[in-house]
Structure formats: structure tokens, C-alpha cells
Amino acid sequence: MPARTRTEIELVDEDSCPEEFVTLIKETKEGLSLYRPELCEEGSNGTYFFFRKNGTKCAVFKPVDEEGDFGNNPKSKRNKLGLAVEKRLLSPLSTPKTPNSRRVMEIGIGEAAKREAAAYLLDREQNRFYGVPPTVMVKITCAGFGPAGSPGGRTQTKIGSLQAFVDSDGCAEDISPSLFPVREVHKIGLLDLQLVNTDRTDPNILYQRSRENPRVFRLVPIDHGFSLPPSFQYVWFGWMSWPQARQPFDASTKTFIEKMDPDRDARLLRGNLSIPDDCLRVMKTSVTLLKRAAAVDLTLYDIGSLMSRMGTGSDLSEIERMCETAVAKAGLKSMRCLSRAEEDRFFKELIPLMDRAIEPLRKTKSGLSKPKKESSKSEVEPGLDMRENCGVSKKKDDNDAERKEMCDKGDGCSSRSFKVGRKRGVFRITELAL
Numbered sequence: 175m176p177a178r179t180r181t182e183i184e185l186v187d188e189d190s191c192p193e194e195f196v197t198l199i200k201e202t203k204e205g206l207s208l209y210r211p212e213l214c215e216e217g218s219n220g221t222y223f224f225f226r227k228n229g230t231k232c233a234v235f236k237p238v239d240e241e242g243d244f245g246n247n248p249k250s251k252r253n254k255l256g257l258a259v260e261k262r263l264l265s266p267l268s269t270p271k272t273p274n275s276r277r278v279m280e281i282g283i284g285e286a287a288k289r290e291a292a293a294y295l296l297d298r299e300q301n302r303f304y305g306v307p308p309t310v311m312v313k314i315t316c317a318g319f320g321p322a323g324s325p326g327g328r329t330q331t332k333i334g335s336l337q338a339f340v341d342s343d344g345c346a347e348d349i350s351p352s353l354f355p356v357r358e359v360h361k362i363g364l365l366d367l368q369l370v371n372t373d374r375t376d377p378n379i380l381y382q383r384s385r386e387n388p389r390v391f392r393l394v395p396i397d398h399g400f401s402l403p404p405s406f407q408y409v410w411f412g413w414m415s416w417p418q419a420r421q422p423f424d425a426s427t428k429t430f431i432e433k434m435d436p437d438r439d440a441r442l443l444r445g446n447l448s449i450p451d452d453c454l455r456v457m458k459t460s461v462t463l464l465k466r467a468a469a470v471d472l473t474l475y476d477i478g479s480l481m482s483r484m485g486t487g488s489d490l491s492e493i494e495r496m497c498e499t500a501v502a503k504a505g506l507k508s509m510r511c512l513s514r515a516e517e518d519r520f521f522k523e524l525i526p527l528m529d530r531a532i533e534p535l536r537k538t539k540s541g542l543s544k545p546k547k548e549s550s551k552s553e554v555e556p557g558l559d560m561r562e563n564c565g566v567s568k569k570k571d572d573n574d575a576e577r578k579e580m581c582d583k584g585d586g587c588s589s590r591s592f593k594v595g596r597k598r599g600v601f602r603i604t605e606l607a608l
Contacts (some may be wrong), residue, residue, distance in 0.1 A: 186311040237334035238284040286399030290335035293398035309337040347376035357417035363474040367402035370544025372408040404452040419475040436461040500524035
């Protein structure tokens with residue numbers, strides 16, 4: 175449907191247009207003169223596809239005023255029921271009923287788009303190690319926003335993240351993750367640890383097959399709106415169940431980790447996107463743990479297990495316990511709203527606690543034989559106990575009993591691969607065909 179109104183696209187808080195966005199913005203603007211934005215059916219927030227003149231997709235736009243259960247989000251229950259929707263923030267006294275609502279409440283409505291841009295900004299500063307699609311904050315004036323079939327004739331101005339559309343062969347939930355190269359999985363995991371991503375699920379990882387060799391995969395991370403939270407409460411990584419997460423980092427990856435500088439990254443995100451200091455402090459905590467753990471050869475799985483709540487209950491993660499102890503030892507009330515001096519005291523107490531938590535894992539690693547080199551197929555070795563491969567602990571306690579029981583029911587699991595996922599606090603195991 176042609177858009178019969180003026181179309182404008184401006185960068186937000188950018189003095190000049192970075193080179194990688196010149197073509198993207200040009201194609202998007204030309205396409206909007208012919209095609210209206212197309213609302214993406216997936217996801218819980220308002221997300222739109224933009225098209226080139228030839229009708230192919232070129233960009234993904236996520237407006238800040240269509241996030242969460244309120245505002246102008248066409249996917250919110252209130253909008254679907256045709257009820258009037260007020261543009262307001264979540265009340266601190268309200269009780270969110272879904273995982274997305276809880277994460278939106280923690281990060282704040284209108285903040286997810288900034289996180290999308292933050293993921294690319296960090297990646298760009300690190301020579302595109304992660305492969306995040308180019309993303310920038312823009313202000314777009316055009317008609318056509320809203321669900322398909324709606325009038326969409328009113329011209330609106332919206333601010334949000336504009337991301338280059340990625341042509342892919344599918345997402346990680348479509349095939350067995352054991353096919354992915356170890357290094358590709360590690361780069362996704364490192365990005366999630368740096369961003370403290372609370373929404374790394376299989377659909378949020380795209381894959382591209384090499385045209386020369388279809389068995390060679392490249393992974394593309396997307397959907398980082400629930401990153402950089404002010405706490406570790408909702409941290410969860412879908413790749414924890416993948417066998418590659420238990421493989422050691424290679425030399426080049428370890429060099430990349432050594433060069434990470436959380437203070438530099440915090441200045442970058444604070445200055446360019448006004449990410450709150452509390453969120454940047456959580457990022458610095460995560461990266462500090464990552465650097466110290468990788469230095470003694472801990473794996474991605476080891477580090478993720480310290481960062482996430484492994485059970486189905488409400489027990490704190492190891493990193494949350496460390497932070498609480500450091501806060502108490504530093505004489506603080508919490509790790510939020512700290513002055514520079516208070517933050518220095520916090521990390522002075524925190525680092526020894528990190529080393530103490532890392533030491534048992536390091537000793538366990540040093541007592542094991544060196545792992546075999548990665549095979550070309552990156553497959554799980556037959557005959558291994560899949561309760562270890564899928565990240566399910568054999569140790570029976572209140573939190574792990576449910577997962578262990580589900581895994582124990584899998585007959586012949588030594589010759590099959592399973593993945594463990596979590597949805598609304600419940601773990602599920604799905605058989606994957608190799």
C-alpha cells in the first residue's frame with residue numbers, strides 16, 4: 175500500500191551519519207514511499223519491517239512507544255480488546271504477570287530500543303567480534319504504523335531502534351544446536367555475559383549457512399532489548415544446555431576477553447545512549463567475573479552457572495549472593511545509586527568473593543584431562559550421560575529435582591541430544607534429531 179505522506183528519517187543524538195547507516199537509511203526512506211511498515215507477528219512489542227523499492231526487507235524498526243503492555247503497543251492485551259490505552263509507565267505497585275512484563279518493569283518502558291542500539295555500539299567498538307546487525311536510534315515520520323488491515327493513514331513521528339534486516343536460513347530452535355561451531359556459540363555467550371542478557375532464547379539467534387559449504391554455520395545475535403538490566407534477577411542463557419558451552423575458549427577468544435574494558439564500555443554507553451549507572455554497574459560486575467574466570471580456564475558454562483539461577487525456585491544465583499555480601503562488607507544499603515567512592519568500595523569487597531567462588535571450579539578443571547579438539551561436526555559424543563551435556567545437574571536438591579526427574583525419564587538418552595529450555599520458570603526437555 176503506497177504511503178501518500180511525507181517521510182523523514184533522522185538520527186537521534188548523532189552529529190553525523192555513520193557510514194554503515196547511509197545506505198540503510200536511504201533504502202528505508204525510498205521504500206516507505208511505496209510500502210507501509212509491516213507489523214511483525216512475533217514478539218511481544220511493536221516491531222515493524224521496512225522494505226526497499228524492490229519489495230525486499232531492508233530494516234527492522236522498534237518504536238519506544240510500543241514496548242510492554244501499555245502505550246501504543248498493538249500487541250498488548252488492552253489494544254487487542256479494542257480498549258483505550260493510556261500512554262503511561264508501569265506503576266511500581268503493580269504486579270506483572272508475565273516474564274516479559276517483569277523484565278519490562280525492571281528495565282523500563284521505552285528503554286528496550288536503547289539496548290538494541292547499545293549491543294551494536296559495543297560490538298562496533300570491538301571490531302564486530304559478535305556480529306550484531308547494524309543498529310541505531312532514529313526518529314521516523316511516516317504513515318502506516320499499526321496492525322495489517324488497520325487504516326494506518328495518519329502520519330506519526332516515532333523514535334526507536336532501526337536495525338539492518340538479516341537474511342538468514344532460520345533460527346537456532348529450527349535445528350540441533352550441536353551443529354553450530356564452538357567459536358560461534360562462544361561469541362554469542364560472551365555477548366550475553368557482557369550485556370547481562372535476560373532474553374537469550376533460541377529464536378533470538380539466527381543462523382546462516384555457508385553457500386560454499388552448507389555444513390558451516392554463522393550465528394547472528396538479535397533481540398537485545400532485555401539486556402543491561404539493573405540487577406541479575408532474570409538472567410538466563412539458552413546456550414547453557416548446548417555442549418559447546420562446556421568446551422574451552424580458544425586462544426583468540428581468550429585474547430578478546432583479556433582486552434575487555436568495562437569502564438571504557440560504561441563511558442561509551444553512558445555518553446551515547448544515557449544507559450543508567452545502575453545498569454552499567456551490573457555490566458561491569460559481569461565482565462569482571464568473566465575476565466577473572468576465563469583467566470583460569472573456566473568455560474562458558476561454568477561462568478553462566480555462576481551468573482544464572484540454575485534451579486526452578488527463587489534461590490539467588492552465585493553472583494547475586496556475592497553482590498549481597500560485598501554490599502554488606504562495604505557498609506552499603508544496596509549496589510544501586512552508588513557514588514564513585516562507594517562503587518570502588520563495593521568492587522574492592524566483591525573481587526575476592528569472585529575469586530573464592532571461581533577457585534573450586536578451577537580446581538575441578540585442573541584435575542580433569544584436557545578436552546578433545548572440536549570435531550568438524552561439533553556433535554555430542556555418543557555414550558555420554560546427557561544429564562551433563564544438557565546442563566542438568568546430577569545432584570538432587572529442591573531446585574534441581576524437577577529437571578533431574580524429567581531427564582531421568584528419557585530412555586536411551588546416551589544416543590540422543592536434548593535441549594533444556596525455560597519458559598515462565600518451568601524447565602522442559604525437547605528431543606532433537608541429529
